[in-house]
Amino acid sequence: MRKLLSLLIVPLVAAATLATVGSPATAHPTKPFPARIALPDGFTPEGLTIGRGTTVYVGSILDGAVWRGDLRTGRGSVLIPGTPGTDKAGLKLDEHGRLWTADYSGGGASVYDADTGAKLAHYQFNDQPGVSYINDLVITERAVYFTDSALQVLYVVPLGPGGRLPAPTAFRVLRLSGPAATPDVYHNGIVELPDGDLLVAQMLSGTLVRIDPRTGHSRLVDLGGYSVERADGLVLRGRTLYVIRNLSNVIAVVRMNAGFTAGVVQREVTGPQLRSPATGDLLGSALYVVNGRFDVESTPSTDYDIIRVPA
Known part of the structure; x- marks a missing residue:
């Protein structure tokens, strides 16, 4: 970052000099978004979602805290304080300004x-x-x-007219069949496909399955023999799927076919900036990924961060 700023200083000084001798003033360049955003030490993040504008939310799998920050400035603070026993994994923001969280070991979900x-x-x-x-x-x-x-099911919370929240007991358990019913595959990330089917990462078997949300029937997605072992978060834009593989320290960029029944890995994003990445979200031409650091023991002084990589 310091090197980049030093390169920007030269044209700025030159522009100021030209302006003093009658030349048109040069506009100041826009400050780039930070490539790394530090989270509180010991936060132990898992989920990340981008909201309105450049607002980002990160959840803690340690105590369920939620940190809210700004991707433009890199600054933020804790929005929801942590409480022991309320650990959160994935989280998403809906169009009504509500933050949904998967309450990992608590057996449920919360809305804020x-x-x-x-x-x-x-x-x-x-x-x-x-x-x-x-x-x-x-x-x-x-x-x-x-x-x-751990279980071969999906939990479904139906939304009422206008996205109205249902009663606390108005959810259903969708039993899965086909390859999604295989034990010990560790279902993780999930996205919706254009036809309404759901795409789910099977972290331990290294496979992707698409699931019919009405029946629970599933089938494998053909990746041409490529394994997405340790697949954690999934991010989909158009026909490009980003598979964030935590302990592998890899983000696989997959080009899906028109029917979303098969995909070809176009490239892998690797590098020392990836430290057990858990999940991510897109903003413009960048993919923001949160490092879960699952390969180290979390302590109050363990550092965690969000990183920006080209999408």
Whole structure:
């Protein structure tokens, strides 16, 4: 960053000199977004989502805290204080300004006001700590779907007219069949496809499955033999799928076919800036990824960050 700023100083000085001898003034260049944003030490992040403008939210899988920051300035603060036993994995922001969280070992999901941090709703899918792990979610027009990394199901919270939140018990459990029903594959990231099907990462088997949200029936996506082992977060834009592979320290960029039944890996993003990346989100031409650092023991002094990579 210091090197980049030093390169910018030269044209700025030259522009100022020219202006003093009657030449038109040169506009100041726009300050680039930071390539790295530090999170609070010991935060232990897992989920990340980008909201309105350049606002970003990050959830803690340690104590359920949510940090809100600005991708333009790199500054932020804790919006939702952490509470032991409320660990959060994935989180997403809906069009109504509500932040949905997958309450990892708590067996449920919570909904918050993204501006104030006030809790708006909670859905308790099960009461099986140590057996069920609610990991990630996707928000569609009619429902919110949650993956369970230990059980072969999806949890479905239907949305009412205008996105109205349903009653706390108005959810259903969607039993999965086909390859999505295979035990011990560890379902993780999830996105919606253009035809309404859902695409889910199977982290331990290194595969992707597409699931019919009405029936739970599934089929494997053909990646030409490429393994997405340790696939954590999924990000989809058009037909480009970003598979964020945590302990592999790889982001696989996959070009999907028109039917989203197969894909070809176009490139892999690697480098020392990736430190067990958990998930990410897109803003313009950049992919922002949160480093979970799952390969080290989290302590109050362990550093965590968000990084920006070209999309």
